[in-house]
Amino acid sequence: MNVLGIETSCDETGVAVYDTATGLRAHALYSQVALHAEYGGVVPELASRDHVRKLLPLVRKTLADAGMSVSDLDGVAYTAGPGLVGALLVGAGVARALAWALDVPAIGVHHMEGHLLAPLLEEDPAQGRPEPPFVALLVSGGHTQLVHVEAIGRYRLLGETLDDAAGEAFDKTAKMMGLPYPGGPQLAALAERGRPGAFRFSRPMTDRPGLDFSFSGLKTQVLLAWKDSDQEDDTRADIARGFEDAVVETLAIKCGRALDATGCDTLVVAGGVGANTRLRARLQAMAAERGGRASFPRPAFCTDNGAMIAFAGALRLQAGQHDDASVKVAPRWDM
Ligand code: KG4
Ligand code: ZN
Numbered sequence: 001m002n003v004l005g006i007e008t009s010c011d012e013t014g015v016a017v018y019d020t021a022t023g024l025r026a027h028a029l030y031s032q033v034a035l036h037a038e039y040g041g042v043v044p045e046l047a048s049r050d051h052v053r054k055l056l057p058l059v060r061k062t063l064a065d066a067g068m069s070v071s072d073l074d075g076v077a078y079t080a081g082p083g084l085v086g087a088l089l090v091g092a093g094v095a096r097a098l099a100w101a102l103d104v105p106a107i108g109v110h111h112m113e114g115h116l117l118a119p120l121l122e123e124d125p126a127q128g129r130p131e132p133p134f135v136a137l138l139v140s141g142g143h144t145q146l147v148h149v150e151a152i153g154r155y156r157l158l159g160e161t162l163d164d165a166a167g168e169a170f171d172k173t174a175k176m177m178g179l180p181y182p183g184g185p186q187l188a189a190l191a192e193r194g195r196p197g198a199f200r201f202s203r204p205m206t207d208r209p210g211l212d213f214s215f216s217g218l219k220t221q222v223l224l225a226w227k228d229s230d231q232e233d234d235t236r237a238d239i240a241r242g243f244e245d246a247v248v249e250t251l252a253i254k255c256g257r258a259l260d261a262t263g264c265d266t267l268v269v270a271g272g273v274g275a276n277t278r279l280r281a282r283l284q285a286m287a288a289e290r291g292g293r294a295s296f297p298r299p300a301f302c303t304d305n306g307a308m309i310a311f312a313g314a315l316r317l318q319a320g321q322h323d324d325a326s327v328k329v330a331p332r333w334d335m
Helices: 033-037 044-065 085-102 111-120 166-176 183-191 216-228 233-262 277-289 306-318
Strands: 002-007 012-019 023-031 075-081 106-110 134-139 144-151 154-160 266-270 293-295
Touching: 002 044, 002 085, 002 306, 012 044, 012 306, 023 044, 023 306, 033 044, 044 085, 075 085, 075 111, 075 306, 085 106, 106 111, 106 306, 111 134, 111 144, 111 266, 111 306, 134 233, 144 233, 154 233, 166 183, 166 216, 166 233, 183 233, 183 277, 216 233, 233 266, 233 277, 266 277, 277 293
Parallel strands: 002 075, 075 106, 134 266, 266 293
Antiparallel strands: 002 012, 012 023, 134 144, 144 154
């Protein structure tokens, strides 16, 4: 079964074809980062318009890269939420029209389920593909959640952020220290030059039991340290390192607790912050200390992409699910 996946929930237009027999056939991504950079954040209306411009050419390119034509498609999956409503409607409209014209089923996919299943998308040459049950850490710009994946489609929320998401904390902290949008990856790159321990920030909510997170206080601590400092480039790198270490350590402590609480030995990590090198190394070490493993998608499939939507949609279509005739998107939607 060849499934086309379309992702347009925010500022990336992502398209992919996943074949349930042979795996990922092709994927393409168009990032709107440059478009939004001068505004310091995503402008929803500009995002929708750019998806309109880029989506169909990207579908054509992806099919050409896969050596396929539209008539080879057996289903179309698209992100139905959560996300920016206008942006979601572009993907949903194109996906539903295409499916209708081809007379194949369409399926709306939850964006976070896409992220959550991304670590299963490709074979890990060293460790094979992770199998449920496992614990998933979802760390993106909009979400920070720990989920017990009992089976595909059976998800139990273990904990989540009470305020900022981890990616949001990266982005806001970067902005406070004058780094250009999008700040998260820039802050992480800067932290590479910083000295560990030069600045130490707290590990929020780790001194009491529980699996929830809070990152907004950490951001304030960093702001105070930055304002108090000489604001030189080296100092900024030291502060970035202190901030990154605090986030990474907090996530590692909670992930360890989640593995212990569920009795799982496998942690999968997904969402944009999962591209963070230091987080990947720390979580791998934490899981290994417990005799388990941590599994990550390749960095390009940590951030938003069409491949994860094609894959999640293919699993649902294979299970016999598909949409009815109405076009619905959900800007807010619990998984
Ligand atoms: O999953 P994603 O692409 O979009 C959402 O659904 O939110 O995640 C984007 C988030 C942003 O907040 C970005 O700053 C963060 O992931 N991010 C990173 C890194 N790469 C992306 N944060 C820390 N280190 C990185 N290397
Ligand atoms: Zn995302």
